[in-house]
Amino acid sequence: MKRRRFLVGATVVIGGVGTAFTAVPFIASWQPSARARAAGAPVEVDVSKLEPGEQVTVEWRGKPIWVLHRTPEMLDRLATLTDSDRLRDPLAKVATQQPAYITGPLRSLKEVYLVVIAICTHLGCVPSFRPEPGSVGDDWPGGYFCPCHGSRFGFAGRVFKAVPAPTNLEIPPYRFLSNTRIEIGVDPEPSTS
Template sequence: MSEEVDQSKRRFLVGMTAATGAVGAAAIAVPFVKSMLPSARAQAAGASVEYDISKLQPGELITVKWRKKPVWILKRTDQNLADLASLEAKLTDSTSDGSKQPDYAKNEHRSRAENKNLLVMVGICTHLGCSPKHFPDLAPAGFEEGWVGGFYCPCHGSTFDLAGRVYKGAPAPSNLEIPKFKFLNETTILVGDDSEGTA
């Protein structure tokens, strides 16, 4: 009998300890969750993303997340830029008249004049939303000769050049989207914000 009492007392004490631990953990967790909320909200609202491009090598592409979308930052080589000029006849919208980009990126390179080599682009296919892959050298299987680097969407075979301009015959109706962005200085860019005088 006394052993039974002791057992139930022990279970009670163990239960209390676990409950106290859980309450303590919850009490600790709340401030963390609270402190994370504004940034989550800001992200959802489209907060801009800062990125240091000083370590980016020629030809290197990195992906950052902006408004839950992948945004590519690609440091194109001078040869890449020279190649763009030779592609016009092969493209659906070489002048980007029917494509989405800020005015300052509506040019052959689809970049800002301060740094033409840097491409900042939303990595989502304008056909049905798949994510194209970067093919800097080798042509995607079955693609024509003379590939000078670009992007290939495996879902239905759309191909884009290194300015995100879609090749003729692809199902994607327009070029890949260029988001608004600006340079905060020579080595830092801000994706999602191109307003004057803010950082």
């Protein structure tokens, strides 16, 4: 009797799984499972609706990743922040903080989009997005402020001096699949030209 009950139960479960796959074959084929995501499967982000000044948070390898659409004003403020008097690593020379193909002070593949790991390099808190100039002190040009111990980062994730965080925010590997689709966790194809 017990064995019979088990067989009936097993049939129902197997039938249920089959139905689920039949009902959502397309979704199952492109959405990485939670386990695959935790193990590091790439994550795709559509930024076509992301307005200038907005950012979106996605999860990759269990970490929050910000994608910020920088405004012309943000880029202007970034351009004026190039000196090592205010920033620890203005030209992003510390190699461990970004992939080798991310170079220069903007720290991005495309000028307007910043893709950055949202984890403070001091002790791992998540900083808050504070884009308004002056909102974190008179000389605040806008950027990211860590509420735990006061570390400050600009719109390229570059760390200011005189704060506890030792290095810039880390940039993950990523590539553009189109002008408005970003894949996080995968390096760009090497150029053939």
